[in-house]
Amino acid sequence: MPCHINFKGEKTVPVEEGQTILQASLADGIPHYHACGGKGQCTTCRVMVLEGAENLTPPTSCERAIKNVKKFPDNVRLACQTQVRGEGVQVQRLVRDDTDRYIFIDGKEEGTTIGEIGERRKLALFFIDVRNFTPFVEANLPFDVIHIMRRIFALFKNAITQYNGEIIDTAGDGLYAVFGLNSKIRQATESAVLAGFKILSDLRIFNNTYMRPYFNHTFEVGIGVHVGKVIVGNVGIGLSHNLTVMGYPVNIAARLQASTKELNNSFVISEVAYRLLKNPPYSLGCDYLNLKGVSTPYEVKLIGKPYEII
Incomplete structure (x- = not known):
C-alpha cells in the first residue's frame, strides 16, 4: 500500500515504495521544479516539512552537502533526495511562483522536458x-x-x-x-x-x-x-x-x-x-x-x- 503526502494548499498525492517526494509529486501532476534533473545538485525542488518529519528518510550525502553550504534549517528538505516512510507527512513547496512555472512548464522548448535543463x-x-x-x-x-x-x-x-x-x-x-x-x-x-x-x-x-x-x-x-x-x-x-x-x-x-x-x-x-x-x-x-x-x-x-x- 502506498503512503500519502500532503502538499499544503495543493493536493494529497500517493507515494509508492522507493519513490522520492519529487517523483511522487511529478507523477501526480504537480509542477515541481527541479533544475538539475532531480540529482541533488540544486535547491529548486526544496520543501518545508510542516508535519511528519519522523516519517521521512534521513538526508543523503548530496542533501547534507547542499544543506551545509546553504545553511538550510532541518525542516527544509530536498524533494529529490527524500522518501516517505509513513503517513502524516505534510510539506510546502518553496519555489513555486509564476515565473518559475513559465520557465519550467509553460515556456519549455520543443523536445525539452522538466529537468532536462542542465x-x-x-x-x-x-x-x-x-x-x-x-x-x-x-x-x-x-x-x-x-x-x-x-x-x-x-x-x-x-x-x-x-x-x-x-x-x-x-x-x-x-x-x-x-x-x-x-x-x-x-x-x-x-x-x-x-x-x-x-x-x-x-x-x-x-x-x-x-x-x-x-x-x-x-x-x-x-x-x-x-x-x-x-x-x-x-x-x-x-x-x-x-x-x-x-x-x-x-x-x-x-x-x-x-x-x-x-x-x-x-x-x-x-x-x-x-x-x-x-x-x-x-x-x-x-x-x-x-x-x-x-x-x-x-x-x-x-x-x-x-x-x-x-
Missing part, C-alpha cells in the same frame, strides 16, 4: 581574443570594421565547427567555445588544440592575402584552452540555441587566454589539458600563473608563437 559534463574550454584590434578600429570606417570582424569570426567559426566545437558566446573581438559535447574528453582536447592551430594558420593566410594588401594591417590572436567539469544548461530565453556552460574551469580558461599577452605566446594550454593530448605539440616551454582563487601557481604550456607586435 547537467554536469567534462569539456575542453576554448577562449580566443583578437590582439591589436583597437588601432584598426581607430583607423578605419565603422562599416569596414564590421566587415573585417565578420570575416575574422567566420574564420574562427569554420575552424571550431570543423573540429566539432560549439560556440557558446561572443564578446567584442573574442569568443568562447567548448569541445566535447558529443565526444570523450581526450578527443575533445585534441579537437580544441587542432581548431586553435587551424585558426592560427588560417589567420596568417588571411593577413597575407587580404589584410596587408587591402588594409595595410595584420591581426594576431590569443588562445587559451583548459579542461574541467562544468554545468551545461539551457537558459531558455530565445537567444540562438540558448546553450550556456558555467563553472570555475571556464574562468581559468578565460584567464589563460588573457595571459597570452604577458607570456608573449599566442596559444596557452593548461598542463592538465596538455597531458590529455595523444600527440602533444611542441611546447616553447612552461610557465606558472598566479590565478585568483588558486592557492598554488597554475602550470601552463606555451604551444603558440611569440607575438610579432608587442
Whole structure:
C-alpha cells in the first residue's frame, strides 16, 4: 500500500515504495521544479516539512552537502533526495511562483522536458581574443570594421565547427567555445588544440592575402584552452540555441587566454589539458600563473608563437 503526502494548499498525492517526494509529486501532476534533473545538485525542488518529519528518510550525502553550504534549517528538505516512510507527512513547496512555472512548464522548448535543463559534463574550454584590434578600429570606417570582424569570426567559426566545437558566446573581438559535447574528453582536447592551430594558420593566410594588401594591417590572436567539469544548461530565453556552460574551469580558461599577452605566446594550454593530448605539440616551454582563487601557481604550456607586435 502506498503512503500519502500532503502538499499544503495543493493536493494529497500517493507515494509508492522507493519513490522520492519529487517523483511522487511529478507523477501526480504537480509542477515541481527541479533544475538539475532531480540529482541533488540544486535547491529548486526544496520543501518545508510542516508535519511528519519522523516519517521521512534521513538526508543523503548530496542533501547534507547542499544543506551545509546553504545553511538550510532541518525542516527544509530536498524533494529529490527524500522518501516517505509513513503517513502524516505534510510539506510546502518553496519555489513555486509564476515565473518559475513559465520557465519550467509553460515556456519549455520543443523536445525539452522538466529537468532536462542542465547537467554536469567534462569539456575542453576554448577562449580566443583578437590582439591589436583597437588601432584598426581607430583607423578605419565603422562599416569596414564590421566587415573585417565578420570575416575574422567566420574564420574562427569554420575552424571550431570543423573540429566539432560549439560556440557558446561572443564578446567584442573574442569568443568562447567548448569541445566535447558529443565526444570523450581526450578527443575533445585534441579537437580544441587542432581548431586553435587551424585558426592560427588560417589567420596568417588571411593577413597575407587580404589584410596587408587591402588594409595595410595584420591581426594576431590569443588562445587559451583548459579542461574541467562544468554545468551545461539551457537558459531558455530565445537567444540562438540558448546553450550556456558555467563553472570555475571556464574562468581559468578565460584567464589563460588573457595571459597570452604577458607570456608573449599566442596559444596557452593548461598542463592538465596538455597531458590529455595523444600527440602533444611542441611546447616553447612552461610557465606558472598566479590565478585568483588558486592557492598554488597554475602550470601552463606555451604551444603558440611569440607575438610579432608587442
